[in-house]
Amino acid sequence: MTAPSDARARGTRLPRVRRRRQLLAAAQEVFVARGYHAAAMDEIADRAGVSKPVLYQHFPGKLELYLALLEEHSEALVEKQREALESTDDNRQRVTASFQAYFDFVAGDGEAFRLVFESDLRNLPAVREKSEQTFQRCAELIGKVIRQDTSISDEEAHLLSIALVGMAETSARYWLNNHGSVPQNAAEQLVARLAWRGISGWDLTRSSEEAEFED
């Protein structure tokens, strides 16, 4: 099914940093495929073509191994998001770029997004905190833009940002699970348009909303 990553030549020795990288890659595959609980350290070691104690010479335990990956990909997402919002001064473009960043994140890097969005370890405070903090940082980046260009209050802007991020995350995940029905570009554009229609010109309409769908 999936490529065995790097189980090549079960007898090759590797310098420390190289081995570490490889172990992280193997761990990611297993954690993504099985989730934290169902992932066995034995399988991770096997996948890396190495035996278990080697794993423990690089990471103090299963949890720390997991956290290392979570940290890495959380930062990557926030960074992608920051870049997207800084890539232009046109707010319509910003929305497009922001959604594109979300879709790219979900589409890339061996489905690592599952660690950030679908972790089965969110009951552990350390993990819950990291996930929520990542989510909040993304929302805050967007919130800053909204506040900059409107007179929306801080609290309202924040909640709106949360809603937008939720929209992005959910639709990107859904799109990936049903690959094939719609190309990435079309999906991005569609959802970005929904968001832009929702947020643009917000200041103008405080209570004049009588339009209907049709006509």
Add this chain to the structure above:
Amino acid sequence: MTAPSDARARGTRLPRVRRRRQLLAAAQEVFVARGYHAAAMDEIADRAGVSKPVLYQHFPGKLELYLALLEEHSEALVEKQREALESTDDNRQRVTASFQAYFDFVAGDGEAFRLVFESDLRNLPAVREKSEQTFQRCAELIGKVIRQDTSISDEEAHLLSIALVGMAETSARYWLNNHGSVPQNAAEQLVARLAWRGISGWDLTRSSEEAEFED
């Protein structure tokens, strides 16, 4: 901390159906507080003021117990959603009612929503399927309304519905975790307005979107 539910009189015998209901309530408390994996059958039994074998006389195993709860609350959510959308013919009202239903669901019933939205067992096919199916059914209810009153294609309508549901779920969950900063009504209204602005009059603007935030 939390009220012990029903650990009253460790020596009272109960008729079968009554006991079953009470066991489900105890299980819900524990599963919600700890998640599936960290939840121990011993603790559930304790919480119900009963010993473990009693649990196994009512449910074949931990998994089935969990699935019973998941099923119950998934159906409740879909039902709430259906009622909301049937409660009026005005689409603006429908949006409001739909979001209100989501917020109500999240706010009610001992945080049972965590079983549906934050399950740490989504790697199990049976659970994943149930969660996604619930999500999809909610989206489909909304999608039907959209298709009814616009000329949006089926595929696009579906993806838009997904995005809207994601928005509702995410913002409701966020709102609950940060209780106190905003009253439920205000949060609902704000997010509903965002959604309505996004979706209403969609047909009219196929590619005329040049407005900016300000002015």
Add this chain to the structure above:
DNA sequence: CATCGAACCTACGCGGGAGTAGGATGAGGG
């Protein structure tokens, strides 16, 4: 008041997976 069955208990088996002890092996420096 005896009997029967349902509800309940204490105490255990046991499997699976994290983490470890102790030894082998191979590459580079003297």
Add this chain to the structure above:
DNA sequence: CCCTCATCCTACTCCCGCGTAGGTTCGATG
């Protein structure tokens, strides 16, 4: 050529938590 140290392996221990065997008590029924 040999010594040293880091890399790696086989083969365990140990704990935790699901599920169960077998016996006990209470209430209902004749």
